[in-house]
Amino acid sequence: MEWKKYWDLIILIFLSLLLDLLIFYFPDTLMRKALGLAFVLFFPGYTFITALFPEKKELDNLERLALSFGLSIAIVPLIGLGLNYTPWGIRLNPILASLTVFNVAFALIAIYRRDRAVEPWIPWITMDRLKEELEWEGSSKLDKALTVILIIAIITSIGVLTYVISHPKPGEAFTEFYILGPGGKAANYPTQLRVGQNGTVIIGIANHEHRNVTYYVQVWLVNLTWDSSTNTTVIHGMYPMPGWFNVTLPPVPVNIEGNWTPQFQTNYTFSINKPGKWQVWFLLFKDSEPKLPPAPPDGNYAETDAKNLILQAVNGTIQSLKLNVEVRK
Template identity: 55%
Template structure:
């Protein structure tokens, strides 16, 4: 093979159709993840599923095998699924050791960079080959390869078993996609928690001088799969007298989080009194739906 002259930038602007489609798919997936209205449609999980299970592997295979005779169409498709299943967890494992962690934004950024980088490498490597040797999408050739792989040179039983296997694989992929896009409704519950003034689950301020007002962070997360109205009540209980120190009504949508820093001021002196954080649901004030408490001591002012 002779030397191939590549003008600067040619390998980027003269990109093959399949690589253009991959990059276009990545851009479309980003739009359906982050653009309002679009990210509320069923297309978001569908595109995300393909982005996780096929696209990164396809881009990597394109970079590793730029020639049309390196691997055939069936092998290229199968390896695309296999490598995607290998690459995505490895990216997640790497992110786990970074300050960003395994969250949506870092994963999306890393997968996008990885896929586009592989596409650029693949296009550069293809331009280093003769045009006749470069891999290109040929639907007629792909159909003939699949037909030959599935049917040619096989007995009737082998053909039937192959067809059943292909149908089983397609059904498995469809069922997995359905399970991801339409997850089964889990247990209904509400998270209710209190945090110290530094936002941690410890270091609560439990010693007061009468007249002091100290902060407590209260959080509620609605996992009831419906809109819910809650009533938050903070009371002080010394086994003899119960007094209300704070109350607030809040309405939360499904999977919505409410967190607020409230100031609590005990109204009397006492030792090891129970400061109760009570959460009622749907206007039922008879029995608390969730409860947290702190044991506080309030002393009289000195002097």
């Protein structure tokens, strides 16, 4: 077997396997990004077309090139659609494995069919073949100029695409703020307590703001009702609870692969000394904490400007969490 006859397919197999190694060991390299683009947008269609049409007379070079890109755009979503109905789902590792198997399998089929073709199509770029493909000698000056402009446009597009891939726009900036039950799950919250009985939750924060952020957490005990006649929230009682804290966190990337891991979590234990139906509000502030008015004699901030914090939390303009707690004697 003359391996030079299959140089393109052998290189394609090698590059597909090389990309797998780059993703696992060097995921942030420019080579991985550039090779990944070809892996998705060119390799699947090229191997499929080469396996389907091994004879030189069946398609010319430009048709093969166009179909390689076009079929890749069709094949990859179909593979993703198939993975969507499997236990693996549409995730990085299953997609990578599926496309690698597809590229390698059809490359081997293409090698087999090319070996048995009467006049096999073997890509080999030389200046003479390039001029022949472009019909350079018989073209007018205008056609030659347009061809040069087209080539420059293609090279420029590839350069711009490479720059965009190597300098991706940062994702949306946001902060994860959550509370969990004492078991570390979103269940078994202390929603029914007796007067003076301790309840415990876990407060969690994760910084996806692309910068260091100092977070301030306030905890308020609130008694409020909804006035349907005026469509307003009426705050009857608003008391600061002990345990306010602040923490500075560095930014962390959003991990969509593997198991979720917390960035910052802390236990928060509280008790309520008055019976009734209460709401425990956890308010989150970034970089600075709003100043509070002087504390009222009875400790109830409901008649002060501090009530605007809860009203904004109710309206969703402040990042906050709420826990409904019924306290019995």
